[in-house]
Amino acid sequence: MDPRSNPFAPGAGSRPPELAGRDEVMELIAIQLDRLRRGRAARHHLLVGLRGVGKTVLLDEMARRAEANQFVTVRLETPENRSLPSMLVPTLRSALLRLDRGQAALTKAKRALSALRNFASAFRLEMGEASFGVVPAEPGVADSGDLDLDLSDLLCLVGEAAQERGAGLALMIDELQYVPENDLGALIAALHRAGQLQLPVALVGAGLPQLYGLFGRAKSYSERLFIFNEIGPLDKASARQALIKPVQQEGVEFRENAVERVIDLTQGYPYFLQQWGAQVWNVAQKSPITRKDVSEADPLARAELDASFFRVRFDRLTPRERQYLRAMADLGDGPQRSGDVAERIERTTSQCGPVRDSLIRKGMIYSSEHGLMDFTVPLFADFMRRAMPDLEID
Known part of the structure; x- marks a missing residue:
């Protein structure tokens, strides 16, 4: 079929044509944002999940909705x-x-700009003095050099500025697992203080599963401030909707067994649904799309993922890190005991510790349970077996 009419959007962070299966979490976040803007008690939200589940898309959608509901949004990717x-x-x-x-x-707002200038100066950050115009400095506000104190001062003043305009401030931060632990602790403390003062300052964050541990270590009271929303693959009904609706809008149909096969291949992960959907559309000659079309598109979709989604992460790895991940893949799909991985490459668990910790920091693996390691990227074990057919032990 005509590739110009291909309705699927397999780009990183690209909004799919049909945002299926996420209405409930978006409504939960919208309620909390509304409560904050009205000066009522509310908790902040974190979207937690593996790569490819659509966390960035959800964050962007919530930012768009917040802007339409009297919030000024600050969008960051860490x-x-x-x-x-x-x-x-x-x-x-x-x-x-x-x-x-x-x-x-x-x-x-002008007072908050003054505090921001102090904050930038205290932490030796380049701002460009001209950008502040004639805003006077206010000594003693956000200028101590203590991040916990200064960030609390600053966010509270920004919250007051938003409140003065009948608005709210929403921090939308992606890849939160890369924020240094001390910085994360200061951010949590600042949000806590803003909440105590009933200021309309909200955080909607997104990150990998290690966020659970990171937030707990950063501040012991984190669990009372945040709602952790686990974002996983789509259920079958939602995955089916994500495939069928976009093609129906182009006057095309999917055979039911073709839909089932795509869902099986992608395991319901939104990014993979878009990738397979795009390749199936390009392969199919006519409507309806058949299981044979899916079979022909399968190697094309995998090749595209290997060349982009998987390869960009693989290329950042050291030889030792690749060996460790290949050993995980050698043991099979799903979580693996760190002791078994170490044994597979003929090392002790402690000898593998630095490599394992580095892979966690890079966001390649996470501890699903005590002593168990799993990939943060779905289907990555399969890719490792293709990229490195043999596990070499030195």
């Missing part, structure tokens, strides 16, 4: 090895300039 203050300063500046609409000279 890279590795970068401090939280260095990312917050320019984005909060942008948010404050939106809140400061040229009314009285001494608005709370």
Whole structure:
């Protein structure tokens, strides 16, 4: 069929044509945001799941909805090895300039901009002085150099500025597992303080399963502030909807056994559904799409994933890290005991510790239970067996 009309969107973070199976979690988040904006007690939300489940898409959708509901949003994607203050300063500046609409000279937005300048100076962050115009400095506010204290001061002042405009501030932060633990603790403390003052400051974050442990270590009271929403593969009904609705809008049908086969191959993961859907569309000559079309598209979809989704992660690995992951894959799909992985490459668990810890920091594996390791990327064990046909032990 005409590739120009292909309705599927397999790009990283691209919104699928049919956002199926996520209405409940989006409504839960919307309720909490509404409560915060109205000055009522509410908890913050974290979207937790493996790669390819659509966390980034959900975060972007919630940011869009929050903007339409009187929130100013700050959207961040956390890279590795970068401090939280260095990312917050320019984005909060942008948010404050939106809140400061040229009314009285001494608005709370202007006071927050002053605090932001102090904060940037205390943590030696480049801002560009001209960007603050004639905002006067206010000594003693967000300028101590203690991140816990200063970030609390700053977020509370930004919250007051939003409240003054009848708005709210929503921090939408992706890849939260890369935020350094001390920075994460300071962010949690700042959100806690803003909540105590009934300020409309919200966090909707997304990250890998290690967020459970990270938040608990950063602040012991995290579980009382946050709702952890586990985002997994779609159930069969939702996966079917994600495949059928987009093609129906183009006047095309799927045979039922073809739909079942795509769901089996993709295990219901949204990113993979988009990838297989796109390849099946390009292979099919006419409607209805058949199981034979799916069979012909299968190697094309895998090749596309190998060249992009999987390869970009594989290329970041050291030889020792690749060996460790290949040993996990050699033991089979699903979680593996760290002791068994070490034994497979003829090392002790303690000898493998640095490599295992590095893979966790890079977001390649996580501890699903005590002593068990699993991939954060679905179907990655299969890819490792293709990329490295033999496990070499040195």
